[in-house]
Amino acid sequence: MIYDWKAALAFIGLLIALTFLARFLVFQVPALERMRKLNREADRPKLARQRFKEAVKRNGRVGLWTNLVFYVAFLPFCITLDTPPLWQVLVQIVAVLMLFDFLYYLTHRFLFHGKALRRIHALHHRALKPTYIDALYVHPLETFIGLVLFLGSIPLVAIANGGPLNAPAVAIATLVFTQVNTINHTYVNLPHFPFKTLHWVTSIHAAHHVTMNRGNFATLTMLYDWLFGTLEEPVQRASP
Ligand SMILES: [Zn+2]
Numbered sequence: 001m002i003y004d005w006k007a008a009l010a011f012i013g014l015l016i017a018l019t020f021l022a023r024f025l026v027f028q029v030p031a032l033e034r035m036r037k038l039n040r041e042a043d044r045p046k047l048a049r050q051r052f053k054e055a056v057k058r059n060g061r062v063g064l065w066t067n068l069v070f071y072v073a074f075l076p077f078c079i080t081l082d083t084p085p086l087w088q089v090l091v092q093i094v095a096v097l098m099l100f101d102f103l104y105y106l107t108h109r110f111l112f113h114g115k116a117l118r119r120i121h122a123l124h125h126r127a128l129k130p131t132y133i134d135a136l137y138v139h140p141l142e143t144f145i146g147l148v149l150f151l152g153s154i155p156l157v158a159i160a161n162g163g164p165l166n167a168p169a170v171a172i173a174t175l176v177f178t179q180v181n182t183i184n185h186t187y188v189n190l191p192h193f194p195f196k197t198l199h200w201v202t203s204i205h206a207a208h209h210v211t212m213n214r215g216n217f218a219t220l221t222m223l224y225d226w227l228f229g230t231l232e233e234p235v236q237r238a239s240p
């Protein structure tokens with residue numbers, strides 16, 4: 001095992017650069033900029049409530065520290081700057097994301113919606129019609145568990161791989177994880193080409209928020225909900 005701090009630094013730099021670039025490019029599209037404005041208008045009264053704002057801040061702090069500790073203590077053992085063939089890079093991205101989605105599906109269905117952590121998860125479910133900011137309105141313990149599941153998937157896939165993973169592959173997987181988890185809470189009403197998938201992703205998680213007794217437990221793909229019979233129809237909303 002090698003503590004590859006250069007790979008970890010490259011990972012952090014690439015993740016930050018990709019996040020800014022993706023955000024910049026996405027909002028050059030007028031329809032998406034229009035949706036961003038609608039979400040911001042809906043978020044404003046929520047953030048005006050002191051307790052809501054405090055909960056979002058607390059959640060952010062826990063997320064930041066969990067990431068930082070992992071990035072310093074564990075990540076450098078799990079990644080490398082060596083570049084395998086492109087197909088292996090793609091397999092590594094998909095493996096990290098699919099393993100996380102499976103672990104999250106089980107945790108969300110049986111712990112967050114089971115007896116153990118239902119009351120903690122209920123905070124996030126106060127949003128019956130989620131908009132952007134509700135992605136961050138999460139109990140710190142839930143944020144910590146969700147992040148541990150994602151970050152923990154990285155060493156597990158590295159062990160299965162028999163060696164460290166490609167740093168850019170892990171950066172791309174992390175970008176997809178963070179962005180999809182946020183995007184699926186936004187209000188999007190664009191049921192036409194080329195936005196149909198985005199519309200579906202947000203409508204499918206909106207269905208999960210209608211009550212605490214609904215399915216759609218996975219967060220990245222709906223594969224596990226489909227496999228285990230908890231897939232719900234998407235919910236259409238005319239306004240945020
Ligand atoms: Zn839930």
Ligand SMILES: [Zn+2]
Pocket residue numbers: 124130185205209
């Ligand atoms: Zn949610």
